[in-house]
Amino acid sequence: MCADSPDYKDTLNLPKTDFPMRAGLPKREPDWLARWERIGVYDRLREKPGRQSFILHDGPPYANGHLHIGHALNKTIKDMIVRSHQMMGFDARYVPGWDCHGLPIEWKIEEQYRAKGQDKDAVPVIDFRQECRKFAEGWVDIQRQEFQRLGVTGNWADPYLTMDFHAEAVIAGEFMKFLMNGTLYQGSKPVMWSPVEQTALAEAEVEYHDKESFTVWVKFRVIEGGAAEMPEGREGGDFDTANQALLAKDLKGAFVVIWTTTPWTMPSNKAVVFGEDISYGLYEVTGRPEECWARIGDRYILADKLAADVLGRARLDDGMYRRLRDVTTQELSTLRLTHPLAGAEGANGEWDAPRDFRAADFVTDEEGTGFVHCAPSHGMEEFELYRDLGMLEQVITYNVLEDGSFRADLPFFGGTAILKPNGKEGNANKAVIDKLIEVGGLLARGKIKHSYPHSWRSKAPVIYRNTPQWFAAIDRAVGDGQDTHGTTIRERALNSIDQLVKWTPKTGRNRLYSMIEARPDWVLSRQRAWGVPLTCFVKKGALPGDADFLLRDPKVNARILEAFEAEGADAWYQDGAKARFLGGDYAPEDYEQVFDILDVWFDSGSTHAFVLRDRADGTPDGIADVYMEGTDQHRGWFHSSMLQACGTLGRAPYRNVVTHGFTLDEKGNKMSKSLGNTILPEEVVKQYGADILRLWVAQVDYTADQRIGPEILKGVADSYRRLRNTMRFMLGSLGDFSEADRIDPAEMPELERWILHRLAELDEVVRQGYAAFDFQGVFAAVFNFATVDLSAFYFDIRKDALYCDGDTPRRRAARTVLDLLFHRLTTWLAPILVFTMEEVWLERFPGEDSSVHLVDIPETPAAWRDADLAQKWAGIRRARRVVTAALEVQRSDKVIGASLEAAPVVHVEDAALLKALKSVNFDDICITSHIALTGDPSPSEAFRLPEVEGIGVVFEKAEGSKCMRCWKILPDVGTHAHEGVCARCDSALA
Structure with missing residues (x-):
C-alpha cells in the first residue's frame, strides 16, 4: 500500500468490547458474590410465581474442619443440579445443612480437656454439651464461607443444623415413632465396638484398612464319643459292623483344630462348629522336627482340603504325618470337646465345661481348618446360630469391658487389653497365646495382613462385643398402618429402591439393595454425651421382653418434645428431668431414664422431617426430588435416611439418588497428607478462581472416581x-x-x-x-x-x-x-460457570438488578429444526475440509500467506453435493477470494483427503488486486468510486 493510499480501517465494523481476555477470577469473583447477596438473587428467584418445586436435600457435612476437595466436588455438583433446574423453569430451592452432633466433635473437646489435664467425667454433662455446641457453631460459620466462595447458591442465611432446638425436638419425635410403633427394642448382641472411643459403631462409621493380626491354630481335645453310623460307601470288607465301635474310640483323645485371627476371643469360646458338606480326615503325627508343638502319636481331625496347609504351619513335612481314615460328619456329631484351658491350674473352673460341637452352614473349607471356634459374644454368625437354637444364655459371656480390657476377675487375663488407649495393639492377644502355649493348646501360630474394620474417626481397630443396646427391628411389622410398600422396614426399603427411586448411576441401586437385603437390625444407641438422647423410660424390674418394659405414653412424649422445642435436648439432662417428663402420671422411682444418645446417622437420617416437612421452603410430603452424595453414603446417609423414613413415612424420603465417586490425584492415588498429594479447594480458588474448579467438576465423570x-x-x-x-x-x-x-x-x-x-x-x-x-x-x-x-x-x-x-x-x-x-x-x-457467565451477561446487560441467574434458559422454537438442511450442510462441511486442507499445504510451503490469496478449482463427483455447493457462497465458506466448482474428474495432481471420497482440489492463485478494505483478491478491485476496494466494500463505504 502506498503511503498516500486511503486507510479504511476505521470504516470496518470491528468488535468492540471491554470484556478482558484475562479473567482475573481469584480477585473478581468475591465482588460478584457480594453483588448477588446485595441484590438478593436467591430470594428473588423464590418470588417467581406458578413454578413446580424442585428440592435437592443437602446431605449434611460434618462441622469440624476445613473443606477438602471432596467437599468442593460434592457441593458444586449439588449447585449445578439446583441452578440448572431453576433455569429450566422450576422453583429449585436449596437449604444447606450441617451435622453437628456425635463423636468427632466430642472427641475434639475431650482432646482439649486432656491437654489441660481435665477429666471429662468431672465436668457437668450440660456444660460439656455446651462446649460441643460452641465448637460446632464455629466450624459451621467457617465452612459456610468456604462453600459460598465456590459460588454455591442457597439459603445460607437460614441453613439447617441438627443441633438447632427444633431439629433436636424433631429427631426425638422421630425416635418416639419407633418407640410407639413397636420397632424399638433393647437387646444384647455383638455390635461393632470401638474400645478407644468406648461406644458402639454403625456400619457407616467403619472403614476397612490393612491390619497385621496374630493368627493361631488351637487344639480342642475330643473327650467323648458314642456309637457312630456306618460311613456311606464303606459297607463290607474290613470295615464291617463289628468295627463300628472303633470309630468313636480312635477319635477319643484326638484334637479338633481351629484357626482364628483374634486370639483374644479364645477365653470367650463356648463351642466349635463344622460343615456338613466338608470332607474330613483323621491325621496322625509320625515324626517331628525339634521346633514343633506337635507330638508323635498326636491325632488331628482336619478338613482334607486344608490338612496339608495346617500341618505345614505346624512345621510338619509330608513324611511326618499320615492320614488314618475318613471322619464323617455323622461321627463328628457324636463328639464333645474340651477347651484347651480346661483344668488349667488357677483357672478356677472357668473353662471346664465341655464345648458344644455341632454343624453350621457358615463353615467352609476355603481357609483355616474346616472348623470354626465360636465366641457368640464376639461374632454375629455365631450369635445368630445360638439365638436360633434358643441357647444364648448358655453361650453369652461378658468378659470384655467398654475399654476393650478383660474383666478384672477373669483368670490369667484379667485387666489385659485388646487395644491400648491410642489404638495400638494391647497385651491381651500375647497373654492368651502365651497361656495356650503353656498348657499345650497351640499347634501353630503366625501373623497375617488382612482387611480389618477401623473406626473412621479414631482410625483405631474395632471389635465385635456383646453389649446391651437399643435397636430398630427391621423385620418386625411396623404398627403404623402405612403398608403401601410393605409392613416391615426392610420390605419398605427394598420396595422403595425398586419402585420409587431413580438411581444415577444405576449401580447405586444394586449397592444399596444388597446392603439393606443383608443388614441386621439397626443399632440406634451410642454411649456418649453429645447428641440427641434416646428419649424413653424403662420400668425397673421389668425385662426387655415384658409388655411394660418400655413406657409408651403420648402425654410423656408430648412433654419431652415441648421442652426440647424450647430448650433443646439439654433438657433431658437437667436436674429433675425424669419427674418433669413423667409428670404426675408415673412414680419417678419406678422408672429408669435412658441416657444413651442416638446414632448420629439417625440424626442425619431424620433431616427430611425437619427440613422438607417442617420448613416453609420445604415440601409438604416430606419427599425430596434428589439426594446427592458420595458412593460411601450407600452405607451412610442414603442408607440411614431410607431406614428412618421407612419406619416413619412408610417409604423412601427421595425420588432420585445421585452418587459421585472419590477424588484421586493425577496418578490415580488416594489423596493423603503424608504423601503430599492433596489438592485443597482454597489453593485452587486462589490460583485459578472457583470457576476453574467448577469447570473441572463439569468435565469429569463424577459418577466414577475422578482425578485432579x-x-x-x-x-x-x-x-x-x-x-x-x-x-x-x-x-x-x-x-x-x-x-x-x-x-x-x-x-x-x-x-x-x-x-x-x-x-x-x-x-x-x-x-x-x-x-x-x-x-x-x-x-x-x-x-x-x-x-x-x-x-x-x-x-x-x-x-x-x-x-x-x-x-x-x-x-x-x-x-x-x-x-x-x-x-x-x-x-x-x-x-457451571456461575461467575464468568455473570460477567458476560453484565457486560451486555449492565444494571443493578441485572443477573444471568435471574433468567431462564430461553425456549427454542421447534421450527428451527431442519433435518434436510443439516444433511446438506454436513456435505458442504466435508467439502470445506478438503479445500482448507489443500490450502494448508500451500501455506506450509509458503506459496501463499493467507487463504484469501487462493482461488482453487474443486472437482466434485457427487452431482447432488456439487449442486449444494453451487447454491451457497462456497468461496466465503472456504474463506477464499474465489472458487471454481466443477463436476469434471479430478486430475492426478489434485489434492485429496482419503477419508472424503469424490472430491479433489487443484490449487490456483486468485487473480486481480487485493481489496484495501476486506483483503480479498478480486478482478474488480480499483474499478469503483472508492479507491482500491471491491464492489462489496465500495457499497459499504457509500
Whole structure:
C-alpha cells in the first residue's frame, strides 16, 4: 500500500468490547458474590410465581474442619443440579445443612480437656454439651464461607443444623415413632465396638484398612464319643459292623483344630462348629522336627482340603504325618470337646465345661481348618446360630469391658487389653497365646495382613462385643398402618429402591439393595454425651421382653418434645428431668431414664422431617426430588435416611439418588497428607478462581472416581480460555445490536438457519442432560459446539461479513444469530460457570438488578429444526475440509500467506453435493477470494483427503488486486468510486 493510499480501517465494523481476555477470577469473583447477596438473587428467584418445586436435600457435612476437595466436588455438583433446574423453569430451592452432633466433635473437646489435664467425667454433662455446641457453631460459620466462595447458591442465611432446638425436638419425635410403633427394642448382641472411643459403631462409621493380626491354630481335645453310623460307601470288607465301635474310640483323645485371627476371643469360646458338606480326615503325627508343638502319636481331625496347609504351619513335612481314615460328619456329631484351658491350674473352673460341637452352614473349607471356634459374644454368625437354637444364655459371656480390657476377675487375663488407649495393639492377644502355649493348646501360630474394620474417626481397630443396646427391628411389622410398600422396614426399603427411586448411576441401586437385603437390625444407641438422647423410660424390674418394659405414653412424649422445642435436648439432662417428663402420671422411682444418645446417622437420617416437612421452603410430603452424595453414603446417609423414613413415612424420603465417586490425584492415588498429594479447594480458588474448579467438576465423570492435579487443572484452564474467547467474540460483535437489527429466521441465509438448527438440537441435549444430572455430557456438547461449530467454523466464515458488510441482510442475520447464541450459551453455561457467565451477561446487560441467574434458559422454537438442511450442510462441511486442507499445504510451503490469496478449482463427483455447493457462497465458506466448482474428474495432481471420497482440489492463485478494505483478491478491485476496494466494500463505504 502506498503511503498516500486511503486507510479504511476505521470504516470496518470491528468488535468492540471491554470484556478482558484475562479473567482475573481469584480477585473478581468475591465482588460478584457480594453483588448477588446485595441484590438478593436467591430470594428473588423464590418470588417467581406458578413454578413446580424442585428440592435437592443437602446431605449434611460434618462441622469440624476445613473443606477438602471432596467437599468442593460434592457441593458444586449439588449447585449445578439446583441452578440448572431453576433455569429450566422450576422453583429449585436449596437449604444447606450441617451435622453437628456425635463423636468427632466430642472427641475434639475431650482432646482439649486432656491437654489441660481435665477429666471429662468431672465436668457437668450440660456444660460439656455446651462446649460441643460452641465448637460446632464455629466450624459451621467457617465452612459456610468456604462453600459460598465456590459460588454455591442457597439459603445460607437460614441453613439447617441438627443441633438447632427444633431439629433436636424433631429427631426425638422421630425416635418416639419407633418407640410407639413397636420397632424399638433393647437387646444384647455383638455390635461393632470401638474400645478407644468406648461406644458402639454403625456400619457407616467403619472403614476397612490393612491390619497385621496374630493368627493361631488351637487344639480342642475330643473327650467323648458314642456309637457312630456306618460311613456311606464303606459297607463290607474290613470295615464291617463289628468295627463300628472303633470309630468313636480312635477319635477319643484326638484334637479338633481351629484357626482364628483374634486370639483374644479364645477365653470367650463356648463351642466349635463344622460343615456338613466338608470332607474330613483323621491325621496322625509320625515324626517331628525339634521346633514343633506337635507330638508323635498326636491325632488331628482336619478338613482334607486344608490338612496339608495346617500341618505345614505346624512345621510338619509330608513324611511326618499320615492320614488314618475318613471322619464323617455323622461321627463328628457324636463328639464333645474340651477347651484347651480346661483344668488349667488357677483357672478356677472357668473353662471346664465341655464345648458344644455341632454343624453350621457358615463353615467352609476355603481357609483355616474346616472348623470354626465360636465366641457368640464376639461374632454375629455365631450369635445368630445360638439365638436360633434358643441357647444364648448358655453361650453369652461378658468378659470384655467398654475399654476393650478383660474383666478384672477373669483368670490369667484379667485387666489385659485388646487395644491400648491410642489404638495400638494391647497385651491381651500375647497373654492368651502365651497361656495356650503353656498348657499345650497351640499347634501353630503366625501373623497375617488382612482387611480389618477401623473406626473412621479414631482410625483405631474395632471389635465385635456383646453389649446391651437399643435397636430398630427391621423385620418386625411396623404398627403404623402405612403398608403401601410393605409392613416391615426392610420390605419398605427394598420396595422403595425398586419402585420409587431413580438411581444415577444405576449401580447405586444394586449397592444399596444388597446392603439393606443383608443388614441386621439397626443399632440406634451410642454411649456418649453429645447428641440427641434416646428419649424413653424403662420400668425397673421389668425385662426387655415384658409388655411394660418400655413406657409408651403420648402425654410423656408430648412433654419431652415441648421442652426440647424450647430448650433443646439439654433438657433431658437437667436436674429433675425424669419427674418433669413423667409428670404426675408415673412414680419417678419406678422408672429408669435412658441416657444413651442416638446414632448420629439417625440424626442425619431424620433431616427430611425437619427440613422438607417442617420448613416453609420445604415440601409438604416430606419427599425430596434428589439426594446427592458420595458412593460411601450407600452405607451412610442414603442408607440411614431410607431406614428412618421407612419406619416413619412408610417409604423412601427421595425420588432420585445421585452418587459421585472419590477424588484421586493425577496418578490415580488416594489423596493423603503424608504423601503430599492433596489438592485443597482454597489453593485452587486462589490460583485459578472457583470457576476453574467448577469447570473441572463439569468435565469429569463424577459418577466414577475422578482425578485432579496441577497438569489437569492447566488443561481445564485452557478449555476455559477457549470458551472465554468465544464469548468475547460475541460480545464484541453485539456491542450496538438492537431490536431494529433483528431479522426473521425465514429471511436468513442457509448458514444462519443451519446454526439455528444446531441450537435446537443442542437445546434438547442440554435440557435432557441437566434433567439427568449429566454435567459432563452437557458441557462437552456445548464446548464442542462453541469451539468447533462456532469459533472454528461459523465465526471464522462470518467475520468477513460482520467486519466488512454494510447494513446488509447477511450481516443483520449474522448478528441476530449471535444474539440468539448469546442468550443460549450464557444460560446453558450459567449453572457451571456461575461467575464468568455473570460477567458476560453484565457486560451486555449492565444494571443493578441485572443477573444471568435471574433468567431462564430461553425456549427454542421447534421450527428451527431442519433435518434436510443439516444433511446438506454436513456435505458442504466435508467439502470445506478438503479445500482448507489443500490450502494448508500451500501455506506450509509458503506459496501463499493467507487463504484469501487462493482461488482453487474443486472437482466434485457427487452431482447432488456439487449442486449444494453451487447454491451457497462456497468461496466465503472456504474463506477464499474465489472458487471454481466443477463436476469434471479430478486430475492426478489434485489434492485429496482419503477419508472424503469424490472430491479433489487443484490449487490456483486468485487473480486481480487485493481489496484495501476486506483483503480479498478480486478482478474488480480499483474499478469503483472508492479507491482500491471491491464492489462489496465500495457499497459499504457509500
